[in-house]
Amino acid sequence: MRKTAAFASLLALVSFALIARSFAEDQKDSGVSIGAKAPDFTLQDQNGKNVSLHDYLGKIVVLEWTNPQCPFVQRHYQAKTMQTLASQYESKNVVWLAINSSNFDTNEANQQWAAQQNISYPELNDSSGATGKAYHATNTPEMYVIGIDGTLLYQGAIDNDPQNEKTNDKVNYVRQALDEILSGKPVSTPQTKPYGCSVKYKD
Amino acid sequence: MFIRAFCFCVAALVSFQTAQTPAAHVRAELLANVSTFQHGKPFWLGVRLSIDPGWHVYWKNPGDAGLPTRVNFTLPDGFTAGPLRFPTPRRFVQPGNIVAFGYEDSVLLLTQITPPLNLPADFQARFQANVSWLVCSDVCILGKATPSLDLASSPSPAPANPELFDNWIAQLPVNWADNPEVAAVHSTAIPGNPNPYSRACTVQITWTHPAPKFVDFLPEALVDYNLLKTAVKSSQNTTLIEFTLAPLAGKTPGPATLQAVVGYLDKDAKRRGINISVALPAQDANNY
Numbered sequence: 001m002r003k004t005a006a007f008a009s010l011l012a013l014v015s016f017a018l019i020a021r022s023f024a025e026d027q028k029d030s031g032v033s034i035g036a037k038a039p040d041f042t043l044q045d046q047n048g049k050n051v052s053l054h055d056y057l058g059k060i061v062v063l064e065w066t067n068p069q070c071p072f073v074q075r076h077y078q079a080k081t082m083q084t085l086a087s088q089y090e091s092k093n094v095v096w097l098a099i100n101s102s103n104f105d106t107n108e109a110n111q112q113w114a115a116q117q118n119i120s121y122p123e124l125n126d127s128s129g130a131t132g133k134a135y136h137a138t139n140t141p142e143m144y145v146i147g148i149d150g151t152l153l154y155q156g157a158i159d160n161d162p163q164n165e166k167t168n169d170k171v172n173y174v175r176q177a178l179d180e181i182l183s184g185k186p187v188s189t190p191q192t193k194p195y196g197c198s199v200k201y202k203d
Numbered sequence: 204m205f206i207r208a209f210c211f212c213v214a215a216l217v218s219f220q221t222a223q224t225p226a227a228h229v230r231a232e233l234l235a236n237v238s239t240f241q242h243g244k245p246f247w248l249g250v251r252l253s254i255d256p257g258w259h260v261y262w263k264n265p266g267d268a269g270l271p272t273r274v275n276f277t278l279p280d281g282f283t284a285g286p287l288r289f290p291t292p293r294r295f296v297q298p299g300n301i302v303a304f305g306y307e308d309s310v311l312l313l314t315q316i317t318p319p320l321n322l323p324a325d326f327q328a329r330f331q332a333n334v335s336w337l338v339c340s341d342v343c344i345l346g347k348a349t350p351s352l353d354l355a356s357s358p359s360p361a362p363a364n365p366e367l368f369d370n371w372i373a374q375l376p377v378n379w380a381d382n383p384e385v386a387a388v389h390s391t392a393i394p395g396n397p398n399p400y401s402r403a404c405t406v407q408i409t410w411t412h413p414a415p416k417f418v419d420f421l422p423e424a425l426v427d428y429n430l431l432k433t434a435v436k437s438s439q440n441t442t443l444i445e446f447t448l449a450p451l452a453g454k455t456p457g458p459a460t461l462q463a464v465v466g467y468l469d470k471d472a473k474r475r476g477i478n479i480s481v482a483l484p485a486q487d488a489n490n491y
Contacts, residue, residue, distance in 0.1 A: 034452035069342045103298070104341070129299060138267040138301050155452075162270060191452035193429070197343040198268035201299030 032135055034155065034190045038146045039134040043099065045122035046110035051097065053146070059095045060181060062086070062174060063144040065137040065199060066098045066123070067105075068113040072196035073140050076158060077117050081172070082141070086121050089178055093148075096121040101132030103202035129201040139194035145177045145187075153181060156192030228255040228340075231348035233332045234311075236368040239357035240328070243320035247368055248284075249311040250274050250332045250350065259305045260336045262292035264424040266303040270337035270345075274312050277331040281319035288313040290374035291466040291476030294419040303339075304421050311371035318356065326356040376464040376476030379408070384469070386411045386440075390481040392461075395447065400455055402428075402483050406444040408465060414442045415467040421476070422446075422463040427456040448483065458485040 032038065038061075042052040053061065064082055066073050076082055086096035098121060100110060110123035126132055135144060135155075145154035154177040161170050177187045229252050236247040252260060252272070261269040276284045290310060295303045318328070331351040338344050379385045387409040395401030406420070414437035422430055431447040444465070450456050461481040469475050 071337075071343060071345045101299075133299060138299070163273075187453075189453060191454075193424075193451070194268070195270065196268060197337075197339065198297055198301045198303065199299055200341060201297075201301070203298050 032144075032152055032155065034152055036152055037150055038144065038152045039131070041126075041131040041134065043124035043126055043131060044107060045124055046107055046114045048107055049122075051122050051124055053097075053150075056095050057150055058148050059093050060089075060148060060178065061146040062089075062094060062096045062178070063135070063146070064096065064098045065132065065135075065140050065142040066100050067102045067140040067197060067200060068100075068109070069102070070140045070197035075164060076141060081158060083117065083119065085172070085175060085178075086119075092178075092182055094178060097124060098122065099124045099126050099131060099137075101126040101129045101137060102200040103127055103129065104200065127202070129199075129203070132199055132201065137199055139196040140199060141196055142194040142199075143174050145174060145181070147181060153177060153187050154190055155194075156189075157194045160192070162195035226344075227346045227348075228258045228338045228344060229253065229260060229336060229346050229348075231332070231334045231350050233330060233350040233352040234364055234367065235316075235330075235352060235354060236362060236364055237354065238361045238363040239355050240316075240318055241358065241360060242318055242322050242326075242356055244360075245315050245317045247313055247372070248276065248316050248330060248332070248352070249313045249368060249371065250334055251309060251311050251367075252306070252334075252336070253309050254307060254338065256308070258338050258340045259295065259303070259307045260310070260338050262304040262306070262421070263289050264304055264422065265337075266294075266305075267301045269303055269305065269339065269343075272305075272312065272336040273334070274314075275333045276314060276316075277333065278316065279328045279330075281322070282328065282330075283317045285315040285317075288315075288375050290371050291376050291464055291474050292421060293474075294421060294466070311367065313368075313371060313375065322356055324356070324358075328354050328356070330354065374474050374476065376466075376478045379465075379477040379479060382475075382477050384411055384475075385409070385477055388477075388479050390479065392448075392481055392483050395449075398449065400450040402448040404446050404448060404461070404481055404483075406463075406465070406479060406481060408442040408444075408477075408479075410440045410442070412440065412470075414438070414440060415469065417468045418442050418444075419466040420444045420446065420463060421466050422461055425459065425461055427451055427454040427459070456483070456485075459483045 040053045042050050045051050105125050105127040114123045141158050143158050147153045159172045180187050232251045234249050240246050260272050263271050274287050292304045333349050335347040379388045390406045392402040392404045395403050418435050420433050428448040433446040436443050463479050464476045466476045
């Protein structure tokens with residue numbers, strides 16, 4: 001009787017270890033981790049100029065995954081969500097980089113969009129999808145905030161209002177993270193679920 | 204002259220059929236499974252979304268991206284609507300390994316309406332559905348529509364659209380114990396390592412016949428967790444679903460229950476679904 005119980009618990013232990021092992025591989029698929037080093041990249045901006053993440057060590061970097069054809073991106077550009085944040089924090093050592101990982105993206109399309117929206121920050125062409133996949137970006141818009149030492153401090157949605165129906169209880173997570181980082185506090189909401197269109201990867 | 208008249212006809216036809224923005228890629232209609240209703244007797248209302256080929260709309264959990272399809276009903280005084288019921292959706296894996304849950308071609312989103320007992324004879328009721336969706340292919344488009352339906356009451360039953368409603372009601376997920384194809388469901392959620400708040404989960408389904416070929420795991424959204432890659436394996440009469448729930452950074456989730464639908468194609472290639480739940484205890488690895 002006792003032997004059976006001991007055997008059963010051994011079996012449970014072994015199967016637990018097996019399950020834990022088989023899931024360990026999946027951890028890689030969770031994307032970049034908060035507190036880990038943000039993957040470096042070099043991409044062309046709308047004028048064909050190379051822009052690298054490592055150029056901005058010592059600055060806070062906001063990455064905005066974008067696609068001008070996505071209604072969620074259009075909604076935030078009409079409301080000037082991104083443009084306002086980028087210009088308000090420009091003088092506070094914050095750099096804004098928009099990245100377009102759509103398979104159909106071109107420098108010309110980014111130039112057109114930047115002109116149309118009166119954007120001064122780089123619109124980076126990631127039509128191969130390599131950078132988007134390194135960050136596990138799944139949505140447009142999807143936001144990442146990188147600290148001055150190159151570690152990732154926020155990943156997720158621009159705000160808590162997927163359906164565009166909130167007024168008083170609306171929280172802009174990027175603004176909140178930037179304010180906390182700039183006042184030396186830990187980021188209170190380091191990760192949220194992004195919402196929007198799926199990133200239109202090539203493969 | 205002829206051309207002008209023809210254009211007018213086409214324009215009129217298009218606007219009549221869609222009654223919403225052109226190139227919406229989705230048409231919404233409100234239908235009932237009765238042509239007249241009886242006082243106090245529940246009946247079904249359904250919003251039929253007809254979706255252009257190559258496009259899809261989303262389930263109540265859209266998956267990694269997208270937006271849930273929403274329906275709110277406007278009813279006459281005294282009428283009540285049950286919860287909105289979503290037929291078992293499909294799981295799509297898009298480029299970049301982005302997982303979506305939704306519908307292609309068409310779907311009927313259902314709710315049961317209960318009319319009041321006390322109504323004047325031949326009562327004329329107007330029902331309206333406020334429907335909003337995101338429809339995607341290479342691009343995504345937000346859409347909405349407000350289809351309505353007028354029904355009168357009558358003393359005798361008057362069924363309508365029986366095939367349409369039977370087809371979609373059969374695709375609503377049922378509790379596994381009510382499904383004769385399922386013998387048992389067993390689920391576990393083991394605290395992970397190194398993050399004690401992650402959960403390594405398994406759901407094992409024992410079928411009363413060889414396991415179906417196509418099985419989809421369709422979890423409802425969990426506020427504090429990300430769902431990592433899912434594996435579904437079947438052999439003989441058993442299907443084993445494995446997945447990891449990782450808490451969002453900064454979250455230390457308390458006890459929760461993951462509600463999910465397991466979708467499959469039955470022997471006649473009809474889509475079916477069973478409701479399952481996985482208890483996620485609040486224990487961490489140390490006191491496991």
